[in-house]
Amino acid sequence: MDTDRGHPGEGAEVLCIGSELLLGNILNSNARWLAEALAALGVPHFRQTVVGDNSQRLQETLREASRRCRVLVTTGGLGPTTDDLTTQAMANCFGQPLELREDVLTAIAAHYKTRRQSMPASGRKQALLPKGAVVIPNPTGTAPGMIWEPRPGFVILTFPGVPAELHAMWRQTAVPWFRQQPYGRGVTVSRILRFWGVSESRLAAAAAAELAQTNPTVAPYAGTGEVKLRITACAETSQAAEALIAPTQARLMKLGGSSCYGCDDDSLASVVLNLLMERRQTVATAESCTGGGVAAALTAVPGSSAVVLGGIVAYANAVKHKLLGVFTTDLERHGAVSEPVAKAMAIGARHRLGADWGVAVTGIAGPGGGSASKPVGLVVFAVASAQGAVTVTRRLNSSRGRHWIQAVSVGASLDLLRRQLLGLELENTWG
Amino acid sequence: MDTDRGHPGEGAEVLCIGSELLLGNILNSNARWLAEALAALGVPHFRQTVVGDNSQRLQETLREASRRCRVLVTTGGLGPTTDDLTTQAMANCFGQPLELREDVLTAIAAHYKTRRQSMPASGRKQALLPKGAVVIPNPTGTAPGMIWEPRPGFVILTFPGVPAELHAMWRQTAVPWFRQQPYGRGVTVSRILRFWGVSESRLAAAAAAELAQTNPTVAPYAGTGEVKLRITACAETSQAAEALIAPTQARLMKLGGSSCYGCDDDSLASVVLNLLMERRQTVATAESCTGGGVAAALTAVPGSSAVVLGGIVAYANAVKHKLLGVFTTDLERHGAVSEPVAKAMAIGARHRLGADWGVAVTGIAGPGGGSASKPVGLVVFAVASAQGAVTVTRRLNSSRGRHWIQAVSVGASLDLLRRQLLGLELENTWG
Secondary structure: OOOOOOOHHHOEEEEEEOHHHHOOOOOOHHHHHHHHHHHHOOOOEEEEEEEOOOHHHHHHHHHHHHHHOOEEEEEOOOOOOOOOOHHHHHHHHOOOOEEEOHHHHHHHHHHHHHOOOOOOHHHHHHHEEEOOOEEEOOOOOOOOEEEEEEEOOEEEEEEOOOHHHHHHHHHHHHHHHHHOOOOOOOEEEEEEEEEEOOOHHHHHHHOHHHHOOOOOEEEEEEOOOEEEEEEEEEEOOHHHHHHHHHHHHHHHHHHHHHHEEEEOOOOHHHHHHHHHHHHOOOEEEEEOOOOOHHHHHHHOOOOHHHOEEEEEEEOOHHHHHHHHOOOHHHHHHHOOOOHHHHHHHHHHHHHHHOOOEEEEEEEOOOOOOOOOOOOOOEEEEEEEEOOEEEEEEEEOOHHHOHHHHHHHHHHHHHHHHHHHHHOOOOOOOOO | OOOOOOOHHHOEEEEEEOHHHHOOOOOOHHHHHHHHHHHHOOOOEEEEEEEOOOHHHHHHHHHHHHHHOOEEEEEOOOOOOOOOOHHHHHHHHOOOOEEEOHHHHHHHHHHHHHOOOOOOHHHHHHHEEEOOOEEEOOOOOOOOEEEEEEEOOEEEEEEOOOHHHHHHHHHHHHHHHHHOOOOOOOEEEEEEEEEEOOOHHHHHHHOHHHHOOOOOEEEEEEOOOEEEEEEEEEEOOHHHHHHHHHHHHHHHHHHHHHHEEEEOOOOHHHHHHHHHHHHOOOEEEEEOOOOOHHHHHHHOOOOHHHOEEEEEEEOOHHHHHHHHOOOHHHHHHHOOOOHHHHHHHHHHHHHHHOOOEEEEEEEOOOOOOOOOOOOOOEEEEEEEEOOEEEEEEEEOOHHHOHHHHHHHHHHHHHHHHHHHHHOOOOOOOOO
16 A cells, blocks of 8 residues: 555655765754655655765756656755855756856855854855756855756755754745645645554554555554554645544544544643643652653743743662652662652652652663663652652563663653543553 | 765665655654664665655665665565555565565564464565565564565665664674675775864864865764764775874864864763763752753763762752752842852752762743843853852854754753863863
8 A cells, every 4th residue: 555645747855965964974854854844835745865965976866856756855065165066066967057146145245244254265156056046045044045947847946954044944935935836736634643552563453444544544653652643634625634634533542542642743741731731730850760851851842831840850869868858768678769769759859849740750771770670671650749649660671772761761751640630540451 | 075985886775665754754763873884884875765655656766776776775664564565566676476484474473472462464464575585584573674686786685664673683684794795895984073162164164174185084064052073084994994084083173172072972971971980970960941951961871870960950940949059039139040040050959969060051941931131042051069160151042942942051061061070161262
């Protein structure tokens, strides 16, 4: 079953240019960002390519793309340095000379002037564009992009590789341009349903009927601790696509039960914060093995200061005792990774910070520190409120490594708090 | 200047298969991981492609790659579900029938057995491979990969899209296989130098001579708050490549001065932790706008428990006063984002947790909470030790958004601690 749709001749491709991508020095976040941006515009997008800072291979790729797609969006290689060769390679590929754009040169000079810097000689290079190209102004940097139709029916849009510049130029110039294009053959709308506490295989088995659908399609994939179901519909309008998605979304949410915590840009942190805001309640954290990750996840959400009072990272046992009031006898008798200690940490955070809710996590993230009775991956969670405290012990897969254990522990502690806020059972039905 | 080298006919390409990548639902971390893995093996790598779960377009891509490269490494589409069509599409593309591998079927059945689950009917699908293909066992999942030479001189290696499975299968089977291949034309070694407190343009201007080199090449790029210089050398052996890198690395480190904090996998957190371990000293954190990010960055490093006692996330002013001993009068007179308060937070963390060092950060991450005198992006850092406390106020670019401000604030606080540990000047020479 094909889950990407549409007609390549009508579609777009993304080409990211930069040797650092081929060397694996950086993640290609631009390709992901552009994929989302194109989907949001309803522009079908069938291929992403990465090539290095190599003129010959770049030109090969341009020729191929010009035969396949209607719009090619490129990132990278627009800078002033010698390994920035995107514009020159495009001009060579399609046999167009570069010409100096006085308006662009003026803008670049102005950019340096406002920073009280003199424009380097290389600045002039960025003002060279192929004849007939339309400038995409760069409001935050020196490298402009262009909209160029080197062949009838094939348009290239170029952007710098710096994400902040790409994003600003896209919103300011590319979005209005795309809206004027004849991409009226339909739009693609995608919805992500997010689940915590259920395995991908169990969820896929339960959703077998939906996974077999064709419009909307449903595809499962696993995140870090969470599982997602992507519902994708194609229709004439986004409203019609949403109407196609709605019944499938309702069925899948029902099927996921309490494991379905949100959709699209929701995170466990944002969902928990919204529940707390609705009740005008506050939360405090007490963390050992996550080392501040729970507090950081909560405070990463704008507006979190309304409900997050703060927290205590009690990495050392002395800190658990001194700042959270955990009894030394409990630490000695049960060990730092135990339900009595996790419970005392959650209660301590709640009392010491004067919060309505206290959430605590203590465990062994590894690679060291494990034992036969307390192996790496053993993590205990606790949530305390005026109604008392609950604890959950989990054995996480130690082979996934420290970062995975820490990340999943952050999620699991937030999910425990979410379930308490919603009055849900501790262990969800999926076990 | 071309900064990627070698002969495509000899090289490898990476093909990642999955509609979720084209929809922008996930970052393509597999492409980056494989790029690093190929570079480490000295396998030249010239192109990365992403296509969706679409048999026709996948086959087009396979045909193109078979004409361009010698080895194609693919990820994704090996699962049991109907949108996993990689193996079938490859068999169709090169006109080979699929045959059931009893040994693979047995392994898959065993995988379910150990989990006390019955093998789903779909399990059988994963045991179908093209005639002549060699199985790449999957030690951690059900989906096996394959090494298949559908055409003389063109080899395909397939892997699942699940990173943990890809990594295990790569190390167990792909690495030994690559080592036996005639990729003796030389190896590529890459070194990343990491700088904090210097802009990319200033660093690039100072390193103009090195940026013009051809072997090793030097390429600059900006991270989140940090700047990196990538030195890449090609030689017959990795030793010879290292010898080419050494003098350039030494010049660039000298040139970066105190801004150069490490290389390759170093992070500001790992560098700071190593300095503390050398001195057998401990650290405690006090965080407001970073909300636990500094503590989380430190505790993300294995072994950090030896030096990180913990920290206090003092998001609310009451918590700054109650848990860190910040005077209410200072909070009222100077505001929470001020040098007196940052200083009191660092000293408070140091005293309350009994650490040798205290590091504090307080600021306005936005989007709300800013004012004319205290705009979004204003962040104050403090480090306290037995020798007293130092503070630094920075005005971060508010247009970069909350996450960027929080991430750069984490780095800046760790860099301030690093400079104090090394007895360096507060403001580096780059300003």
